[in-house]
Amino acid sequence: MPFFNRSNNEDLILAIQSAGVRRGRNGFDKDKSGEKLAESEEDLLEHRTDGTDAFDTLYIGCEKFPYRDAFNLSMSGVL
Secondary structure (H helix, E strand, O other): OOOOOHHHOHHHHHHHHHOEEEEEOOEEEEEOHHHHOOOOOOOOHHHOHHHHHHHHHHHHHHHHOOHHHHOOOOOOOOO
């Protein structure tokens, strides 16, 4: 499970919390329509879904390829 420092990632946390969802061709998708708009004081680039895509990649990588699998470690500590 990836962790992040809350005090150093306020923009990422806000972007994750405010990311919208829409119904796409293959089910539900992240709403990325705001990425095409110009930046404003109320809509900063840091609070859009671009940054959340990087976190999604990290999270999916951790789920699909857990660290313990890389070294063939068992959870009990006995191989």
